[in-house]
Amino acid sequence: MEIATRKERNVLIISVKGRLDAATSPDFENSLSDLIAKGENTFLIDFDNLKYISSAGLRSILATAKKLEEKKSEIVFSGLQGSVKEVFNIAGFHSIFRIFDTDKDALIKILS
Amino acid sequence: MRILSQIKFPARIEYFKTFMDFVSSCARKQGFSQKRISEIELATEEALINIFNYAYEGNNGDVEIVCKLDNRKFILEIADSGVPFDVLSVKDPDISADISARQIGGLGVFLMKKLVDSIQYRYDGKKNILSLIVFRDNG
Numbered sequence: 001m002e003i004a005t006r007k008e009r010n011v012l013i014i015s016v017k018g019r020l021d022a023a024t025s026p027d028f029e030n031s032l033s034d035l036i037a038k039g040e041n042t043f044l045i046d047f048d049n050l051k052y053i054s055s056a057g058l059r060s061i062l063a064t065a066k067k068l069e070e071k072k073s074e075i076v077f078s079g080l081q082g083s084v085k086e087v088f089n090i091a092g093f094h095s096i097f098r099i100f101d102t103d104k105d106a107l108i109k110i111l112s
Numbered sequence: 113m114r115i116l117s118q119i120k121f122p123a124r125i126e127y128f129k130t131f132m133d134f135v136s137s138c139a140r141k142q143g144f145s146q147k148r149i150s151e152i153e154l155a156t157e158e159a160l161i162n163i164f165n166y167a168y169e170g171n172n173g174d175v176e177i178v179c180k181l182d183n184r185k186f187i188l189e190i191a192d193s194g195v196p197f198d199v200l201s202v203k204d205p206d207i208s209a210d211i212s213a214r215q216i217g218g219l220g221v222f223l224m225k226k227l228v229d230s231i232q233y234r235y236d237g238k239k240n241i242l243s244l245i246v247f248r249d250n251g
Contacts, residue, residue, distance in 0.1 A: 055220035092207030
């Protein structure tokens with residue numbers, strides 16, 4: 001799993017590559033916690049290059065979302081593919097998160 | 113019923129990748145699509161993590177995975193000698209709750225049940241044996 005970050009105005013865009021599984025999800029969650037501690041508060045997670053996610057990955061997302069909700073901040077997603085999209089659907093994550101087809105679509109909506 | 117391959121290692125996270133690579137390679141040899149392979153990997157991961165975390169209650173123990181073929185069925189048998197536990201008895205999580213009410217746990221078993229065609233559990237010879245079954249012509 002690799003993470004790359006860039007910023008557009010107040011939105012921190014985090015591109016995640018590879019796999020979010022039991023081995024890698026703790027690192028992902030720690031990275032997000034560090035960014036929240038630094039004061040970042042609007043996260044766009046781009047999963048365009050994410051090949052695989054398990055419940056460990058979903059748990060790290062949910063734990064992060066709970067922290068952000070307390071701060072009235074938001075986390076949104078883009079670029080879900082294949083089994084990652086399917087897992088989000090099965091877990092009902094569409095009902096709790098805003099999910100966009102691409103990072104561009106997401107930015108237009110968030111920044112407008 | 114034909115055994116294709118099998119693997120046995122301690123039930124510890126250090127062996128997670130070894131188990132996953134084994135299952136992935138086993139499924140790939142059957143010609144499953146990448147999406148189907150990911151689903152099989154995911155069901156396996158959820159079963160393994162449950163065993164790593166709970167089966168041996170802090171003591172040492174092994175996990176054995178046997179990869180089998182039975183006509184159209186691809187079967188992964190995941191066995192441990194830990195405390196008897198029927199993973200299928202776990203209640204489904206509420207997937208309509210909002211963020212603050214969402215439970216952090218409980219999703220793993222739910223995903224596992226949704227992603228393979230059939231799951232069977234038996235306790236046999238002091239072993240928990242979980243069979244994840246995938247039909248070969250479903251992609």
